[in-house]
Amino acid sequence: MNMTREQFAGAVGTNFKVTLGEIAAPVWVTLLTVEDLPTLAPVNPASFAIAGPQSSTAAETTGFSLNFGSSATLQEGSYLFEHDKLGKFALFVVPDGSQAYLAVINRLSAPTIIAVPFRANTGPGSTVKIIAPNGVVTASPATSLAPENLSPEPSRIPGARRGALRD
Numbered sequence: 001m002n003m004t005r006e007q008f009a010g011a012v013g014t015n016f017k018v019t020l021g022e023i024a025a026p027v028w029v030t031l032l033t034v035e036d037l038p039t040l041a042p043v044n045p046a047s048f049a050i051a052g053p054q055s056s057t058a059a060e061t062t063g064f065s066l067n068f069g070s071s072a073t074l075q076e077g078s079y080l081f082e083h084d085k086l087g088k089f090a091l092f093v094v095p096d097g098s099q100a101y102l103a104v105i106n107r108l109s110a111p112t113i114i115a116v117p118f119r120a121n122t123g124p125g126s127t128v129k130i131i132a133p134n135g136v137v138t139a140s141p142a143t144s145l146a147p148e149n150l151s152p153e154p155s156r157i158p159g160a161r162r163g164a165l166r167d
Contacts, residue, residue, distance in 0.1 A: 002107070003086060005064040009034045011086060019080040027072035029101065037063040037106065063106035067096065074101055
């Protein structure tokens, strides 16, 4: 369920029941504010030490933060929240000062495929089906079938020396 900023804004000042686990008694928190996430400053690719792929574009996101207050103590973690009008949903919250808690909702604005390394048990020339936000995509496996050593021996790196570091 994708709850919107407007739905949460309509719940400011109301209480949410937070389930801490199967054994512990639930606690109550009050939604104090709903705030937009700050806009990100544009990135200057020329300032990078290593240039990124030319075809790469940053994913656009929309988001907001939820600020809760409670006399109960919550640790950083995921909890089941329940509200009379919004229903049940999970949120990851972090302490944000004394008796204050923060949850951030940040969503991709458009269907986006994010590259995630994976190893498929397939032979050469075969394909893998990946479930993406806009449907199923067929792709070749991202890894080779040969064993890989991504960290070469220091002796094969120009200027690298073996030795112990001492303070």
